[in-house]
Amino acid sequence: MSFTSFHFHEKIAAAIKDCGYAAPTPIQQQAMPPVLDGHDLLGLAQTGTGKTAAFVLPILQRLMEGPRKKVRALIVAPTRELAEQTHEYIGKMAGKTGLASAVVYGGVGKQGQIHQIRNGAEIIVACPGRLLDHLDAGAFNLSKLEILVLDEADHMFDKGFLPAIRRILKYVPKQRQTLIFSATMPDEIRHLAENILQSPVTVQINHDLPAPTISHVLFQVEQQGKTALLKQIMEQTEMVSALIFTRTKHKAKTLALQLEKFGCSVTSLQGNLSQQKRQQALDGFKSGKFKVMVATDIAARGIDVSRISHVVNYDMPDTAETYTHRTGRTGRACRTGEAFTFAGREDMKMINIIERNLGKKMARPTSSGIETESFTANTEMREERPRSSQVRRKSNHTPAAAAGNQNRRRAVPFDFDVRSLSQGSGRKDRLTNAG
């Protein structure tokens, strides 16, 4: 199938060509025809599948006809980052059409947003809270709205936005086309879809299945050994660009500082940062100024940065779905990627669930040792160690021997050669700005 079969307006077709898209992705193949025909749609697709284009391109096509300088499409997104990213994407695809979008979220001034909209935007991309502020204040109205998109609806629910969504619905015309995109289908989203979609077409792409282009590797390591392990991996693995997930905002910040001291070109993205700092971090990571970003789930969800070669789960995700979302940051648009997961003893239940989801076991770094010895041996790992001690010592640990070693502190905490995981003999300085 090719994009020509959708008969997009030539100005939209030119933008698709400029992006270098060879063919529509599966979600685009399935979702675009019904959306172009004006149907409501429930799209079950995770980020990284090309879902944004699946609604943005048909919206642009529709808006090429009919009145200009009136808000005719609204895309609601759960995070500022996703809203900003979608707005940017529209800017790229609508560049030649004369159509404009405005972006609306909290944490920044209201007047600029109102100005953008009154200036004649046809599309608004918005987070629910700030949008409601504007609507309640009568800053603009949505009486001419034709298309409503709820993007990452499951995440919207996670963040407690469903009441806000229901209030937003009171401000939009009943006669409209509605599209809901969601990576998962919790009951609340199913109910919402039943309530607000009319005779929808449902399309489902790779629901809960990580992209096949990703290889998954498990490092069994206890908490206190994670940073040392991460540094070793960074020294020995060819990482073009890495996204590292931590459970807490505090850890994201402190780990980024530790890696910076280690010589990494690193930034962090977490909810305690001002909107301006978040945008700077994201822009820096996108542009390649920072090769590593340490982030929390909430901050990183939906981030679209191509060429992330590695995702590292420094802390385990809470659910298998979160694992899919995190690791979906790499291996995007048919590139290959590697997902490294650090798991302690208490995380093995979740690993089992994730592996069931993957339909296979994650790779373990060595055939000997790591699976049996790691829990005991790694609890002895030192958080910091001199960089000169990059020794890969041959270990003869058995579970019994390891148990006997429990009280001995070891300078070399584990025994595997991370180079065996990745092709090439990359060096840490690939992750620095130096070269």
Ligand code: AMP
């Ligand atoms: P999304 O799932 O919307 O976050 O998109 C993930 C990435 O896929 C974005 O960088 C898009 O630019 C890219 N993309 C979207 N459609 C296509 C396509 N048909 N071919 C190749 N890449 C695409």
